[in-house]
Amino acid sequence: MKVVFPRASKGSMTAVLVNTAGGVTGGDQFAFEARAGQGTHLTLTTQAAERTYRAQPGEMGQITNRLTLDPGAQVNWLPQETILFQGSSVRRRLNVDMAADARLCLAEPLVFGRAAMGEVLTNATFQDRIEIRRxxxxxxxxxxxxxxxxxxxxxxxxxxxxxxAMVTVVYAAPDAVARLDAVRAHLPDTAGASLIQDGLLALRILAADSHDLRTSLVPILTFLSDNTLPRPWMI
Structure with a gap:
């Protein structure tokens, strides 16, 4: 794994995670940790969709990500899709620790098999856990x-x-309630958005495939990230 830093715009930084192995299979272990310092703005994405390959019996790939947001920091965690292949076995975990006034926009898109190849997931394991603490x-x-x-x-x-395909999006910021109506206006019939509590907006979208998912998701992420959606999403 390596991280690429495109040219930063004023007042912000973008980091692109690159899995040089080309995917994840049983026995692999990937861990990533990032910290946004006080008052900084950091956007994190991936170079391309992550692929989870067929694993040997009894083996499982491990993906662990941790984000820390210091006071006044803003982080956009916007990886591209994770595609589950037939026979894959992966456990993924994302832990986020936020300061009281930090802001977070998080998306985790997931694709169930390679539709263009007619793949059907009749044997796969995927365990995912997201924990956000303020x-x-x-x-x-x-x-x-x-x-x-x-x-x-x-x-x-x-x-x-x-x-x-589906995606989970979480927006944790003081203006979450003001964003709710605009987010709902972009949602397809197979989606929902809720203000879970003051300062916390969560939504989930179901779609027929990754193309339909992106059609709905890109405008929402563009809006929630204040027009800082990373370029890899546009390629």
Whole structure:
């Protein structure tokens, strides 16, 4: 893994994470940690979509990310899609520690198989956990666990109704309530957004595939990131 720093705009920095292995498979361990200092603005993304490859029986890939936001800091955590392949096995965790007045825009897009290749996830494992704490106190905790015939599980009407992609977006900032109506105006019928508490907006979008997901997601991320969506998202 390496990190590339494109030319920074005034008052902000962008970092692009590059997985030089080309993907994640069983036994791999990736860990990344970033800290935004007091009053700084940091945007983090990936060079391309992450791919989770077929794993050997009993093996699991591990992805651990940690973000720390000092007072007055703003962080946009905007990786591109993670694509689950047939036979993949991955455990991923994201931990965020925020100061009282820090601001966070977070997105984790997920694609269930390579639709263009007709791939169906009948055997895959994906465990995901997001923990956000403000001043050490839990602000947002979310866990997802998919094992075995993922496609059959997602096909259930009360689960995902056959969706091939989804994204979780969290916006933690003092102006969250003022952003809610504009975010909802961009949502498709297969999505929802809620103000969980003062200063915390969360939304989830289900889509048929990654293309449809991006069609809905890019305008929302552009709005929530104050027009600082990283260039890799536009390629």
């Amino acid at each position: 001043e050490g106190k839990p602000l947002y905790l979310d866990a997802l666990s998919l094992t075995g015939d993922v496609a059959a599980h997602l096909a259930r009407p009360n689960i995902a109704n056959g969706a091939g």
